[in-house]
Amino acid sequence: MSSRFRANSVGSPIKCVGLTVLLLAGCETGVRPPAPVAQSTPVAPSTPVAPAEPVYRGVVDTALSPGAGRTLATIDPRAAKYYDNPEAVKVGKFLFGSMNCAGCHTNGGGGMAPSLMDNQWIYGGRLEQIHQTLVEGRPNGMPAWGGVLPDDELWQLAAYVRSMSLPETLAAQGSGNPSQSPAPVPRAVDEDTGWAAPAATTNDYSETLKGPDGPQ
Amino acid sequence: MRTLSVNGRPVTVFLLSAMLAPLPTFAQSVPAAVPQSEIFTREQIGHALAQPTPGVGRTAPSSANAPQDDGQWSMPSKNYAATRFSSLTEISPTTAKKLQPVLTFSLAVNKGQEAAPIVVGNTMYIVTAYPNIVYALDLTRPGAPLKWRFSPQPVPASQGVACCDVVNRGGTVSDGKFIFTTLDGQVIAIDVNTGRSVWRTQLGNINKGESITMAPLVAKGRVYVGNSGGELGVRGWLTALDEKDGKVVWRAYNAGPDADVLISSQFKPFYSGDKGTDLGVTTWPTDAWKIGGSTAWGWVNYDAELNSIYYGSGNPGPWNAEQRPGDNKWTAGMFSRDPATGQARWFYQFSPHDEHDYDGVNEQILLDMPFAGKMQKVMVHPDRNGYLYVINRSTGQVLSADPYGPVNSTKGVDLATGRPIINPEKETKVGVQVRNICPTASGAKDWNPSSFSPRTGLLYIPHENMCMDWMNVAVSYIAGTPYVGADVHMKPGPGGNRGVLTAWDPVRRRPAWEVKENFPVWSGTVVTAGDVVFYGTMDGWFKAANARTGAALWRFKVDSGIVGQPVSYRGPDGHQYVAVLSGVGGWAGAVVSGPVDRRDGAAAIGMVSAMSDLPKYSTAGGTLYVFSLPR
Numbered sequence: 071m072s073s074r075f076r077a078n079s080v081g082s083p084i085k086c087v088g089l090t091v092l093l094l095a096g097c098e099t100g101v102r103p104p105a106p107v108a109q110s111t112p113v114a115p116s117t118p119v120a121p122a123e124p125v126y127r128g129v130v131d132t133a134l135s136p137g138a139g140r141t142l143a144t145i146d147p148r149a150a151k152y153y154d155n156p157e158a159v160k161v162g163k164f165l166f167g168s169m170n171c172a173g174c175h176t177n178g179g180g181g182m183a184p185s186l187m188d189n190q191w192i193y194g195g196r197l198e199q200i201h202q203t204l205v206e207g208r209p210n211g212m213p214a215w216g217g218v219l220p221d222d223e224l225w226q227l228a229a230y231v232r233s234m235s236l237p238e239t240l241a242a243q244g245s246g247n248p249s250q251s252p253a254p255v256p257r258a259v260d261e262d263t264g265w266a267a268p269a270a271t272t273n274d275y276s277e278t279l280k281g282p283d284g285p286q
Numbered sequence: 287m288r289t290l291s292v293n294g295r296p297v298t299v300f301l302l303s304a305m306l307a308p309l310p311t312f313a314q315s316v317p318a319a320v321p322q323s324e325i326f327t328r329e330q331i332g333h334a335l336a337q338p339t340p341g342v343g344r345t346a347p348s349s350a351n352a353p354q355d356d357g358q359w360s361m362p363s364k365n366y367a368a369t370r371f372s373s374l375t376e377i378s379p380t381t382a383k384k385l386q387p388v389l390t391f392s393l394a395v396n397k398g399q400e401a402a403p404i405v406v407g408n409t410m411y412i413v414t415a416y417p418n419i420v421y422a423l424d425l426t427r428p429g430a431p432l433k434w435r436f437s438p439q440p441v442p443a444s445q446g447v448a449c450c451d452v453v454n455r456g457g458t459v460s461d462g463k464f465i466f467t468t469l470d471g472q473v474i475a476i477d478v479n480t481g482r483s484v485w486r487t488q489l490g491n492i493n494k495g496e497s498i499t500m501a502p503l504v505a506k507g508r509v510y511v512g513n514s515g516g517e518l519g520v521r522g523w524l525t526a527l528d529e530k531d532g533k534v535v536w537r538a539y540n541a542g543p544d545a546d547v548l549i550s551s552q553f554k555p556f557y558s559g560d561k562g563t564d565l566g567v568t569t570w571p572t573d574a575w576k577i578g579g580s581t582a583w584g585w586v587n588y589d590a591e592l593n594s595i596y597y598g599s600g601n602p603g604p605w606n607a608e609q610r611p612g613d614n615k616w617t618a619g620m621f622s623r624d625p626a627t628g629q630a631r632w633f634y635q636f637s638p639h640d641e642h643d644y645d646g647v648n649e650q651i652l653l654d655m656p657f658a659g660k661m662q663k664v665m666v667h668p669d670r671n672g673y674l675y676v677i678n679r680s681t682g683q684v685l686s687a688d689p690y691g692p693v694n695s696t697k698g699v700d701l702a703t704g705r706p707i708i709n710p711e712k713e714t715k716v717g718v719q720v721r722n723i724c725p726t727a728s729g730a731k732d733w734n735p736s737s738f739s740p741r742t743g744l745l746y747i748p749h750e751n752m753c754m755d756w757m758n759v760a761v762s763y764i765a766g767t768p769y770v771g772a773d774v775h776m777k778p779g780p781g782g783n784r785g786v787l788t789a790w791d792p793v794r795r796r797p798a799w800e801v802k803e804n805f806p807v808w809s810g811t812v813v814t815a816g817d818v819v820f821y822g823t824m825d826g827w828f829k830a831a832n833a834r835t836g837a838a839l840w841r842f843k844v845d846s847g848i849v850g851q852p853v854s855y856r857g858p859d860g861h862q863y864v865a866v867l868s869g870v871g872g873w874a875g876a877v878v879s880g881p882v883d884r885r886d887g888a889a890a891i892g893m894v895s896a897m898s899d900l901p902k903y904s905t906a907g908g909t910l911y912v913f914s915l916p917r
Contacts, residue, residue: 170767173517173767173769174767176888177886177888177889178886179882179883179885179888179890179894180882180889180890181889181891182448182449183446185886187883187885187886188883209443210442210446211442211443211444213767243885247773247888248886249886
């Protein structure tokens with residue numbers, strides 16, 4: 071066991087992210103006057119700021135968007151360099167094995183922990199959401215890796231995890247273990263386009279009114 | 287709709303995910319069965335110190351270990367001998383076909399339900415899989431309404447250190463308390479009348495990878511509990527608590543220095559390989575014993591005749607055995623200890639330097655049995671490694687060791703040394719896919735307990751017929767994460783049936799009859815004085831068989847597969863009842879109860895490969911079922 075595995079190694083960029091989260095949580099629990107949630111710029115509780123025009127930053131994790139259309143910026147600039155990056159998913163795959171992620175998630179099929187290859191995301195499947203899950207951990211058994219690994223490696227892990235359910239990665243699976251040839255994550259897969267009807271459905275009701283001999 | 291091939295036959299299944307997601311390019315199907323030629327026959331490898339001499343006396347538990355049946359079921363094993371034998375006779379081979387369900391109750395937890403329903407004083411007590419809710423049902427009133435429920439609220443993160451579903455194997459009623467364990471490492475005693483906790487003791491630490499899934503043994507004012515986490519590099523132990531207040535009386539580690547293992551002058555192992563100083567340190571690479579597993583998540587027996595406790599230790603960690611050269615004492619073996627002090631009396635190692643995840647934690651049944659011309663006090667233990675051991679429980683000497691399932695990882699047990707004879711072809715290696723190792727990692731059987739009938743002299747063993755491919759993978763220890771280091775793909779054993787119910791004659795050292803099942807038999811069994819044996823299947827049938835012939839008598843389809851422990855009790859109306867929990871899961875059922883994608887055959891530590899068709903036969907569930915004859 072090398073010292074890098076100790077959770078008390080301070081000074082990594084992860085700590086800053088963790089601090090950001092804590093501050094945001096503080097905002098939302100009434101430490102400062104009510105402010106728009108998911109405020110983009112974390113601010114100290116002692117520095118009340120009310121932007122003239124709120125700039126929301128965050129990651130959409132739902133198909134529900136009440137009221138008007140979205141104004142969320144949906145891609146974290148920190149994630150940008152891990153898209154379309156074959157090296158990132160390759161390093162991520164190595165880390166996935168060496169940091170024992172595979173012990174629970176296997177080759178993406180899961181076991182002790184959820185499958186990662188089914189494109190079903192409990193806590194969001196965009197790179198920054200996966201990164202956040204790695205940093206913070208999740209309540210039902212996902213350990214918090216923030217401060218344990220350098221931030222760059224957590225992003226690479228996130229890229230590999232995201233890659234597992236890509237059609238290109240699944241297509242590369244032979245008869246053995248999946249996720250062995252991870253495809254780079256296209257930026258397009260994480261761009262939010264809001265709700266759309268599932269691909270195999272139709273809203274052309276005239277079709278459903280047709281009888282065996284054509285429209286009635 | 288897609289066409290898959292199962293056992294060579296094309297079958298058509300609906301894949302919901304196929305409609306929602308891109309079509310999978312590769313769908314896992316059940317691999318072909320291992321050919322019979324891969325397996326050693328019983329004749330090739332059977333070993334015993336003497337020929338059977340059945341005329342000497344009847345095989346039976348002593349009355350001290352199996353007192354006269356009061357019609358209740360106060361502990362999962364029924365009695366200290368762990369016979370799981372009910373003396374009730376109302377249900378017989380003649381009447382069993384008329385059995386019908388008389389009560390169901392939703393457990394509200396759709397995970398593997400491995401617990402035994404407990405019946406004491408006309409109340410039934412059930413502990414569920416995580417979140418380990420305890421229900422008390424009043425059997426005296428119509429519909430058996432809830433008397434109380436207790437939600438221990440184990441920390442949700444404990445699910446992340448549970449290797450093989452979030453199961454619990456049941457509680458015990460003793461002295462007005464229901465005593466059980468929680469996934470996050472607590473032992474809790476509840477007042478059976480009020481439903482309030484009397485004491486709670488935190489024994490495990492999830493940040494070391496420890497969880498608790500086993501059923502505590504309560505005997506003579508002590509509660510015996512061991513940890514789980516052999517796949518997370520924990521250091522295994524058994525702990526004795528005071529039944530009155532939950533305070534720790536002693537803890538014995540199953541690896542490390544003699545002082546920690548509670549080995550001193552009392553320790554008299556039978557075989558020379560177990561004699562020496564600090565073998566729990568010297569049979570490991572430096573400090574590897576600290577993260578070497580050897581948990582105690584199975585069954586503990588108290589022997590009222592010899593005043594000993596017995597329990598098996600778990601697999602060594604990591605699974606990659608090349609990272610831990612040596613015998614890895616005291617893993618994968620059986621301890622006898624002084625219940626008062628925990629001091630070890632003897633130890634026998636089923637699988638020294640285990641290379642295949644053969645935990646030694648399966649049940650042991652304490653019997654008086656004829657052997658070599660005289661009656662002997664023995665334990666009968668069907669081990670994961672495929673051998674059914676008959677062991678003298680005073681000395682730890684193995685009297686016989688015969689394969690009861692498919693075996694090729696060893697060629698028998700050398701009774702001069704006690705050591706299994708290793709088959710070098712099935713030793714596991716880094717970077718080498720060693721194929722068709724039998725039995726599989728979950729063993730010729732796993733934790734689910736057998737029953738024994740003194741009427742037939744037979745042991746009713748619910749078990750597996752599975753093998754595996756295994757490749758070692760280098761692994762680093764990170765506390766609180768898996769420490770396995772193996773890529774495993776399981777497959778059916780010879781014949782293709784993945785499960786078997788075997789009625790085993792321990793005296794003649796051979797099966798009396800066998801019933802083949804499609805899926806591993808992952809439930810316990812219960813046998814009655816009416817000569818009926820009950821068990822459940824993973825595809826959701828609860829079955830009754832003739833205990834003398836194995837003939838099917840009756841079956842009932844429940845809502846989900848069965849991996850629980852059936853029991854039989856006398857109800858408030860004086861009639862015989864049979865109860866079992868449905869709810870498929872556990873290691874073998876994780877492909878249904880867990881968040882698993884069956885396109886990855888290595889998922890659930892190699893189990894998904896062999897069980898990928900289970901979702902066609904069973905959905906997740908969790909229900910109590912009680913059956914009786916019509917009146």
